[in-house]
Amino acid sequence: xxxxxxxxxxxxxxxxxxxxxxxxxxxxxxxxxxxxxxxxxxxxxxxxxxxxxxxxxxxxxxxxxxxxxxxxxxxxxxxxxxxxxxxxxxxxxxxxxxxxxxxxxxxxxxxxxxxxxxxxxxxxxxxxxxxxxxxxxxxxxxxxxxxxxxxxxxxxxxxxxxxxxxxxxxxxxxxxxxxxxxxxxxxxxxxxxxxxxxxxxxxxxxxxxxxxxxxxxxxxxxxxxxxxxxxxxxxxxxxxxxxxxxxxxxxxxxxxxxxxxxxxxxxxxxxxxxxxxxxxxxxxxxxxxxxxxxxxxxxxxxxxxxxxxxxxxxxxxxxxxxxxxxxxxxxxxxxxxxxxx
Amino acid sequence: xxxxxxxxxxxxxxxxxxxxxxxxxxxxxxxxxxxxxxxxxxxxxxxxxxxxxxxxxxxxxxxxxxxxxxxxxxxxxxxxxxxxxxxxxxxxxxxxxxxxxxxxxxxxxxxxxxxxxxxxxxxxxxxxxxxxxxxxxxxxxxxxxxxxxxxxxxxxxxxxxxxxxxxxxxxxxxxxxxxxxxxxxxxxxxxxxxxxxxxxxxxxxxxxxxxxxxxxxxxxxxxxxxxxxxxxxxxxxxxxxxxxxxxxxxxxxxxxxxxxxxxxxxxxxxxxxxxxxxxxxxxxxxxxxxxxxxxxxxxxxxxxxxxxxxxxxxxxxxxxxxxxxxxxxxxxxxxxxxxxx
DNA sequence: CTGAAAGCGCTTACAG
DNA sequence: CTGAAAGCGCTTACAG
Numbered sequence: 001x002x003x004x005x006x007x008x009x010x011x012x013x014x015x016x017x018x019x020x021x022x023x024x025x026x027x028x029x030x031x032x033x034x035x036x037x038x039x040x041x042x043x044x045x046x047x048x049x050x051x052x053x054x055x056x057x058x059x060x061x062x063x064x065x066x067x068x069x070x071x072x073x074x075x076x077x078x079x080x081x082x083x084x085x086x087x088x089x090x091x092x093x094x095x096x097x098x099x100x101x102x103x104x105x106x107x108x109x110x111x112x113x114x115x116x117x118x119x120x121x122x123x124x125x126x127x128x129x130x131x132x133x134x135x136x137x138x139x140x141x142x143x144x145x146x147x148x149x150x151x152x153x154x155x156x157x158x159x160x161x162x163x164x165x166x167x168x169x170x171x172x173x174x175x176x177x178x179x180x181x182x183x184x185x186x187x188x189x190x191x192x193x194x195x196x197x198x199x200x201x202x203x204x205x206x207x208x209x210x211x212x213x214x215x216x217x218x219x220x221x222x223x224x225x226x227x228x229x230x231x232x233x234x235x236x237x238x239x240x241x242x243x244x245x246x247x248x249x250x251x252x253x254x255x256x257x258x259x260x261x262x263x264x265x266x267x268x269x270x271x272x273x274x275x276x277x278x279x280x281x282x283x284x285x286x287x288x289x290x291x292x293x294x295x296x297x298x299x300x301x302x303x304x305x306x307x308x309x310x311x312x313x314x315x316x317x318x319x320x321x322x323x324x325x326x327x328x329x330x331x332x333x334x335x336x337x338x339x340x341x
Numbered sequence: 342x343x344x345x346x347x348x349x350x351x352x353x354x355x356x357x358x359x360x361x362x363x364x365x366x367x368x369x370x371x372x373x374x375x376x377x378x379x380x381x382x383x384x385x386x387x388x389x390x391x392x393x394x395x396x397x398x399x400x401x402x403x404x405x406x407x408x409x410x411x412x413x414x415x416x417x418x419x420x421x422x423x424x425x426x427x428x429x430x431x432x433x434x435x436x437x438x439x440x441x442x443x444x445x446x447x448x449x450x451x452x453x454x455x456x457x458x459x460x461x462x463x464x465x466x467x468x469x470x471x472x473x474x475x476x477x478x479x480x481x482x483x484x485x486x487x488x489x490x491x492x493x494x495x496x497x498x499x500x501x502x503x504x505x506x507x508x509x510x511x512x513x514x515x516x517x518x519x520x521x522x523x524x525x526x527x528x529x530x531x532x533x534x535x536x537x538x539x540x541x542x543x544x545x546x547x548x549x550x551x552x553x554x555x556x557x558x559x560x561x562x563x564x565x566x567x568x569x570x571x572x573x574x575x576x577x578x579x580x581x582x583x584x585x586x587x588x589x590x591x592x593x594x595x596x597x598x599x600x601x602x603x604x605x606x607x608x609x610x611x612x613x614x615x616x617x618x619x620x621x622x623x624x625x626x627x628x629x630x631x632x633x634x635x636x637x638x639x640x641x642x643x644x645x646x647x648x649x650x651x652x653x654x655x656x657x658x659x660x661x662x663x664x665x666x667x668x669x670x671x672x673x674x675x676x677x678x679x680x681x682x
Numbered sequence: 683c684t685g686a687a688a689g690c691g692c693t694t695a696c697a698g
Numbered sequence: 699c700t701g702a703a704a705g706c707g708c709t710t711a712c713a714g
Contacts, residue, residue, distance in 0.1 A: 012464075012467075015692065027700080030693065058692080059406070059691050061405040061690085062402075062690075062693085063693070065406055065690090065692075067692080080421070080427045081427050102466070126401075287572060288602075355706095357708095368684080369683090384683085401708095402706085405690090408709055
């Protein structure tokens with residue numbers, strides 16, 4: 001016996017409601033919606049008309065439960081207030097939206113444990129695939145996904161061990177090249193400003209170190225690492241400290257543009273000439289970089305394309321096509337040399 | 342007969358798997374997870390141990406299907422690249438995450454039709470509630486929600502007709518007050534720079550008009566409206582046009598900080614003294630406003646709290662508590678007067 | 683405190 | 699091209 005509907009509780013139309021009204025079976029309605037060419041044109045049109053009239057919206061839960069395809073993709077990113085990941089999300093949506101996938105965004109807040117918890121929660125939605133940021137997830141987390149047969153693509157970094165599928169670029173090479181640029185310009189006392197200290201920042205730091213070591217200019221005391229989030233205000237603060245402790249420093253590579261914009265602001269306020277007294281370089285090339293005074297040298301990163309290509313790759317895996325030949329998709333980066341250096 | 346499992350296809354643990362391993366019925370496991378005090382302590386502990394061992398994650402689709410509670414909330418916002426909405430989302434998450442709700446973000450891209458389509462798609466997930474931006478949704482969209490008994494709370498604006506539940510502030514009053522501030526400072530030829538032209542920008546424009554009309558200073562030719570997205574670059578452009586067309590203009594109120602930061606940049610580049618030759622005011626008080634040179638006068642808006650309070654209100658409605666006495670929650674705003682004006 | 687029965691709304695095979 | 703049967707994994711009543 002059907003469960004009694006609660007008094008006056010509105011109920012959404014179901015496949016059966018549509019079917020009854022048209023005078024066919026539910027399965028025919030299902031087919032008219034999902035595999036239109038399996039249903040005669042005439043019937044299909046009748047059905048679609050009634051669907052519209054009733055405002056029928058398929059119940060995803062039912063579909064997911066029975067078909068083991070949820071058309072859901074979990075995307076874990078460390079932050080929503082960082083433009084970088086918003087751009088990445090845009091690339092992901094561009095690919096997944098038109099294919100009918102629902103994106104479940106998980107904000108890990110740069111916290112590995114939270115990432116694990118989020119993934120677990122998201123698993124309850126039976127995602128068809130997962131997009132992860134970086135490659136430092138716990139082994140058991142990745143093993144769990146693998147065991148369930150849920151494909152995962154990692155974004156932003158590359159994996160030197162080739163253990164996981166990655167779409168990104170070499171953060172270390174980017175850090176190295178921008179530092180080499182500063183060296184080429186003649187700067188020798190080059191500081192590093194790092195904030196948040198997530199794995200990608202540390203990789204940029206590695207690149208910075210290698211470049212300076214190769215040039216015989218590395219000085220550990222010029223590495224400023226602060227775990228707080230990157231903000232303009234933090235850049236201002238760090239500049240202050242740097243000038244007090246190492247007034248001889250002639251350039252600073254900031255792990256991102258927010259920090260660098262803060263350094264520029266600090267220089268402007270305290271009358272430090274850029275780049276004559278201090279050269280400044282940022283990372284990511286956000287909109288503000290080009291408009292700063294002087295315009296900020298930065299590294300343009302392909303985050304929209306990272307999202308786009310990662311989603312495209314994931315799509316292939318979810319639709320069960322052949323495993324990709326290329327496991328590391330390197331999208332590169334581009335130095336943007338401007339007035340600040 | 343159970344459907345045959347596909348060869349080698351990994352299968353997630355189910356309630357039955359846990360139940361079998363413990364030697365109880367599935368419903369007891371369900372209770373141990375959802376209403377722990379209905380199960381004896383001893384049994385509960387055994388069950389939780391096995392849940393852990395098996396890595397059991399409940400299947401949300403099954404739960405949603407049978408319980409008509411999805412623990413999902415659809416949130417429709419016009420953009421993800423606007424900090425305002427990211428802050429709002431943070432407030433929403435703060436409330437909803439700990440209560441076990443999954444947030445489904447819909448990016449409407451400032452497009453009413455897309456909003457309607459998104460909502461329809463989201464309806465397939467049977468959201469327990471909906472958070473909308475602004476109040477200009479199509480009547481049939483809202484009627485559809487009402488018919489399905491899905492509660493909705495509108496964010497960012499207030500509804501003068503009191504037709505819908507709102508958490509926000511008066512955009513018009515904010516526009517009026519910042520303009521009145523400029524008038525009080527003695528400026529008389531005050532321009533308005535509007536971009537995107539979404540309803541909230543138009544409401545700020547209304548406030549601007551009222552203030553100027555009351556002072557007998559309104560001049561339609563000083564209203565610059567551009568449908569493109571707000572960007573620093575656009576602010577630079579608009580300043581250019583303004584100076585060419587109305588060099589006598591002595592102040593400009595920008596509908597948001599991006600535009601205003603662009604105006605400041607343009608002034609700096611072309612040697613216009615701020616505020617001596619041109620006063621500038623923005624809107625939202627983003628981080629960059631306080632660090633600009635000169636620091637930017639702006640309107641601090643309570644978007645985090647908008648999200649927080651809207652989610653709190655929605656939670657009450659979803660959990661079926663009494664309908665709220667207050668249908669318009671006005672969170673106000675705060676003028677931030679700085680060097681630029 | 684525990685369980686047997688029923689069913690949420692769909693789709694997957696299998697027939698015709 | 700169309701349909702009857704079965705079942706996805708849970709929770710809701712109802713019993714005991």
